[in-house]
Amino acid sequence: MRLLDRFFSCHCSGGTAPDAGCDHEGTLLLIGNPNVGKSALFNRLTGGSATVSNYPGTTVDVTRGSLIADHQVWEVIDVPGAYSLEPRDAAEEVATRIVAEHPDAVAVAVLDATRIERGLYLLLQVLEGGMRTVVAVNMIDAARAKGVLVDTAALQQLLGVPVVSTAATTGEGIRDLVGILHKAQVANLATVRDRLAGKTPQTRVNLPGCAGCGRCG
Amino acid sequence: MTSLSMDERWSLADAIAGRAVRTGVYTRSLADALGDLTISPLTGIPVAFAVLYAFWSIFSSFAGDLATDGFMVKLFDAHWLPWLQSVWPDPQSILYFLFVGDPAADNCFEAFGVLTSGLFVSIGVVLPAVFIFYLTMTVLEDSGYLPRLAVLADTLLHRIGLHGYAVVPMILGLGCNVPAITATRILETDKQRFMMMTLIAIFIPCGAQLGIMLAVIPESVGLVIFTLLFGFALFGFFFSRLLPGENPEILIDVPPYRRPTIENVSRKLRIRTMGFLREAVPFVLLGVLLVNILYLTGTIDRLSSALAPIFVVWFGVPPETVGPLVAAFLRKDLAVAQLSTIPMTAYQMFASVILVSIYFPCVATFVMLLQEGWKFLGGAILALMTVVFLYGGLIHLAGMLLGVA
Numbered sequence: 001m002r003l004l005d006r007f008f009s010c011h012c013s014g015g016t017a018p019d020a021g022c023d024h025e026g027t028l029l030l031i032g033n034p035n036v037g038k039s040a041l042f043n044r045l046t047g048g049s050a051t052v053s054n055y056p057g058t059t060v061d062v063t064r065g066s067l068i069a070d071h072q073v074w075e076v077i078d079v080p081g082a083y084s085l086e087p088r089d090a091a092e093e094v095a096t097r098i099v100a101e102h103p104d105a106v107a108v109a110v111l112d113a114t115r116i117e118r119g120l121y122l123l124l125q126v127l128e129g130g131m132r133t134v135v136a137v138n139m140i141d142a143a144r145a146k147g148v149l150v151d152t153a154a155l156q157q158l159l160g161v162p163v164v165s166t167a168a169t170t171g172e173g174i175r176d177l178v179g180i181l182h183k184a185q186v187a188n189l190a191t192v193r194d195r196l197a198g199k200t201p202q203t204r205v206n207l208p209g210c211a212g213c214g215r216c217g
Numbered sequence: 218m219t220s221l222s223m224d225e226r227w228s229l230a231d232a233i234a235g236r237a238v239r240t241g242v243y244t245r246s247l248a249d250a251l252g253d254l255t256i257s258p259l260t261g262i263p264v265a266f267a268v269l270y271a272f273w274s275i276f277s278s279f280a281g282d283l284a285t286d287g288f289m290v291k292l293f294d295a296h297w298l299p300w301l302q303s304v305w306p307d308p309q310s311i312l313y314f315l316f317v318g319d320p321a322a323d324n325c326f327e328a329f330g331v332l333t334s335g336l337f338v339s340i341g342v343v344l345p346a347v348f349i350f351y352l353t354m355t356v357l358e359d360s361g362y363l364p365r366l367a368v369l370a371d372t373l374l375h376r377i378g379l380h381g382y383a384v385v386p387m388i389l390g391l392g393c394n395v396p397a398i399t400a401t402r403i404l405e406t407d408k409q410r411f412m413m414m415t416l417i418a419i420f421i422p423c424g425a426q427l428g429i430m431l432a433v434i435p436e437s438v439g440l441v442i443f444t445l446l447f448g449f450a451l452f453g454f455f456f457s458r459l460l461p462g463e464n465p466e467i468l469i470d471v472p473p474y475r476r477p478t479i480e481n482v483s484r485k486l487r488i489r490t491m492g493f494l495r496e497a498v499p500f501v502l503l504g505v506l507l508v509n510i511l512y513l514t515g516t517i518d519r520l521s522s523a524l525a526p527i528f529v530v531w532f533g534v535p536p537e538t539v540g541p542l543v544a545a546f547l548r549k550d551l552a553v554a555q556l557s558t559i560p561m562t563a564y565q566m567f568a569s570v571i572l573v574s575i576y577f578p579c580v581a582t583f584v585m586l587l588q589e590g591w592k593f594l595g596g597a598i599l600a601l602m603t604v605v606f607l608y609g610g611l612i613h614l615a616g617m618l619l620g621v622a
Contacts, residue, residue, distance in 0.1 A: 035472050040481075049488055052481050054361040055385065056470045057403035080402075090402035090410065116238050120230035128220055142473070147241030155237040169478060189221065189229070196232050 027075045027102050028067065028181065031095070031126055032110030033119055034081030037138045039063070040168035041110060042078040045178070050078050057081065060091040062098060069178045077102070083118065085125045099129065106184040107133040108177070113143035113150050113165065123159075124189065132184035133161045136177050140165040158195050161185040248474040256365045256471065265369055268362065272353050276346070277438075281431040284345030293325045293337045301332060315509045326433070327558045335505040338429065338554045339498040344490075346428020347392070347497075351489045352482070354392050359477035363388060364469060377450055378457020378464050380404065383413050390421035392489075394578065397421065398585040408462025412453065414586060415597045418578040419604055420449040425497065425550040426574065433557035437567050444571055448608050456600070496581065497548065504547035508540055508555070517543070531606070533613040533622045534569040535561050545573045547580055564621040568612055576605045 028045075030038040034056030042050045046065030051058055063078040082095040099107075107126050111119030116137070127133060137143075137150050156163040162180045166173035221229065254260045301317055302308075308320035318330030325337035357363060363385050371381025382403060390397030394417055401413045422430070422445060430438045457464065511517045517540045521528075525536040537559045545552035552573045556566065578586065578601075586594045616622030 033470075035470060043484075049484055051485060051488070053355075053358040053363075054472050054475050054477075055358065055364045056472070057382075057385070057400065058358075060399055060402040089405045094402075117230050117234045120233055121226055124221065124226050124229055142475075145246075147243050149239040149241065151237045151239070155233070158233055158236060169481075192233075193229065196229075196236070 025072045025074070027077060027105035028108055029077050029079050029098065029102055029105045029131075030108050030110055031079050031099065031122065032081060032138075033083055033112065033115075033122060036081070036110050036112040036119065037168040038081065038110050039078050041108075041136065041138060041166065041174075041177075042076060044168050044171060044174045046076050048076075057091060061094065067178070070182050072182075074106075074181070077105075082122065084122055085129075099126070099131075103129075103131065105131065106181060107131040108181075109133055109135045111135060111137050113137045113140045114146055114148055116150065127159070127161070127187040127189060130186055132186055134177070134180055134184045135159065135161060135163040136173075137163060137165040138168055141167040141170060141172065158192060160187050160191060160195075252365070252471075252474055255362070256368055258369065261365065261369050265366055268357075268366075272357070275353055276350055276427070277431055279349040280346035280428050281435065284349075285342050285428075285432050289337070289341035289345065290324075293333075293341050294323070297336075298322070298325050298328060298333055311513065314513065315506060318509075326554055329505065329509070329555065329558065331502050331505045331509070334554060335502040335551075338551055339501040342432045342554070343425045343428045343497070343501075343550050344493065346431065347424045347493050348486075348490055350392055350424040350427070351486055354388070355482050355485045355489075356477050357388070358485075359475065359481060361472045361474045364471045367469060368471060375464075377453030379409060379412060379453060380464070380467050382467060382469050383409075386413055386417060387421060390417045390423065391427070392424045394418060394421060394423050394582040395585050398582060398589070405465055405467055406463045408460050409464060410589075411462075411593060411596060412456045412460065414589065414593065415456070415600045416449050416453055418582050418586065418597060419452070419575050419601055420445045422574050423549065423579075425493075425548070426553060429550040429553045430570065433553060434566060434570060437563070437570075440567065441570055441574070444612065445574060448575065448604070452600075452604055452608070500580070501548050501551050504544045504551045507547065508544045511543060512540065531613065532568060532572060532609045533616060534565050534572065535559060538569045538572065541569070541573055542576060545579070546577055546583075549573060549579050562621075564616050568609075568616065568622070571612060572605070572609055575601075575608060577601065 030042055032038050035054070035058075039050040039052045039059050042048060042063060042065060043052065045067045048063070048065040050063045059078055059080045061080065065076045065078075067074045067076050077098060079098050080091040080095045082092040084092075085096050085099060087093040087096045109119070109123040109126055111123065123133075123135065135155065137152055137155070140150065143150060150165065152163045152165050162183050162185065164173055164176040164180055166177055168174070255264050302320060305313055305317050307313055308317075313320065314330070316330045316332045318328035318333050322328035322333070325333045325341070328334055364382075366388070367381040367384045369381070370384045374381050374383055385403070386397040386400040389400050397417050398414050401410045401417070404410045404413055422442070427438070430441060434441070508517070520543075521536040521539045524539055528534050528536050528538060538556065541552040541555040541559070544555055553570060556569050556573065561569070577583075586597050613622055
């Protein structure tokens with residue numbers, strides 16, 4: 001696989017004119033804990049055929065694909081699952097390296113709706129790195145079945161980055177996710193804390209990191 | 218950029234989740250009940266045996282009895298071989314020898330030409346075997362059973378210096394060693410990874426190999442598998458004590474059971490089967506061609522007489538097994554098929570099948586080990602040669618003590 005990467009790798013600076021010999025205009029990194037459905041989401045987004053299984057550690061290497069959205073060609077990278085960006089094993093090392101190599105990429109932080117907290121830990125770490133981010137609260141169907149309700153609007157207001165709920169295995173919410181990619185935001189964690197403490201009024205007008213998607217309020 | 222400490226990050230995550238997540242009344246589902254039953258040792262271990270037995274039964278009855286014996290053998294031996302023998306000109310020519318093989322052969326195992334044994338082994342025997350193996354394995358993977366098996370195997374595998382999660386690469390390795398080597402990346406330390414990669418490459422037979430063993434030595438497949446697993450445990454025990462490094466605990470997530478979707482199962486089955494057709498079949502055909510050329514040029518005979526002392530005295534197998542061992546580097550399934558054409562005793566057959574399995578990883582696995590770095594590969598080869606000599610000799614010794622060798 002590593003040999004193949006050399007042929008397929010291309011580093012694009014997001015948004016602007018493509019470099020010579022590179023036809024991607026931006027890069028999407030699917031980042032999340034193991035077994036939250038990143039590869040299933042990857043297959044939905046790219047029409048690709050990444051291996052999807054129900055156990056952590058299925059993806060241990062980089063899988064790449066393309067997505068065309070908003071007249072833009074995105075390179076989509078299925079990052080191996082990680083609990084944090086302080087690597088403990090070879091798969092997490094790969095994940096940390098990819099994140100470090102693509103500071104201009106848009107991060108799609110994939111959370112398991114039934115286990116939000118640990119996904120939030122990694123998400124916060126991604127946000128600390130200053131990446132433009134959107135959040136996909138995946139496995140929303142499983143959460144519903146378990147009686148777990150995730151208030152995506154509240155999550156979006158707190159974090160200041162777009163949040164959509166998805167179910168990659170059924171395709172639910174994928175369109176919303178694609179539609180919101182260009183509204184990816186850099187979050188300010190100090191502001192997130194202020195909002196939690198109720199210091200910053202959570203209104204549409206004053207929301208500094210407002211995704212501008214109209215879903216809040 | 219704001220940088221948080223680990224504690225700050227966790228308390229922030231907690232606070233955010235507290236605002237955004239509401240949990241309603243939870244009712245336990247059937248999947249939860251099954252989840253508990255299959256993970257607590259008292260009920261889980263019998264279930265694990267039942268699952269693995271079912272896995273094997275489906276594999277052997279479909280691949281061995283139905284597809285191979287019931288259909289493919291008849292197709293190849295009664296129609297394809299006689300037809301090819303009748304239309305290919307000049308049975309004395311080199312091309313006939315290379316592509317059709319022995320003109321007197323009445324079955325596709327013994328003919329040993331590229332278009333007879335090569336096609337029969339890859340399409341007739343191994344394809345149905347890997348197809349059904351991939352299907353059942355995919356269902357196991359997608360249901361979420363594998364991590365539960367890992368939890369059950371944890372205590373056992375810690376005895377040999379591995380973590381329970383090593384079961385996952387092992388099971389994947391029974392399909393094909395190549396993805397299994399990659400899957401060892403979930404293990405934490407270099408020691409664990411090295412042990413796991415080496416033990417898989419040496420002792421875990423792949424689906425193709427199992428398929429062909431079912432066809433040529435159906436009566437002793439069980440003993441072969443047991444001997445390989447015993448070797449796995451034995452050398453794992455020594456490796457874990459001899460190799461430097463840590464064997465830390467790993468926390469693993471056990472996902473809930475999910476119903477495998479037809480979409481995902483068929484996608485994986487398609488990818489894996491296509492991968493087999495694209496990568497394995499050409500290697501089998503190439504292997505037959507190469508071995509035939511080596512026979513024609515007399516290389517195999519020279520190798521046989523040169524290595525005869527080691528083979529006869531140390532391993533207790535006929536010197537003719539050199540040919541299959543050369544083929545085994547390309548494809549192990551081909552090598553086992555070739556062994557079946559050499560006249561030998563049941564014990565010799567058993568010992569040489571073990572040798573073919575452990576002596577060297579197939580070329581695809583070799584490339585995967587190479588990608589993990591020279592250090593790993595060098596160490597793996599060293600470990601492998603030691604293991605082949607010790608275990609090969611040990612089996613011979615056991616055979617002599619039992620009076621069968």
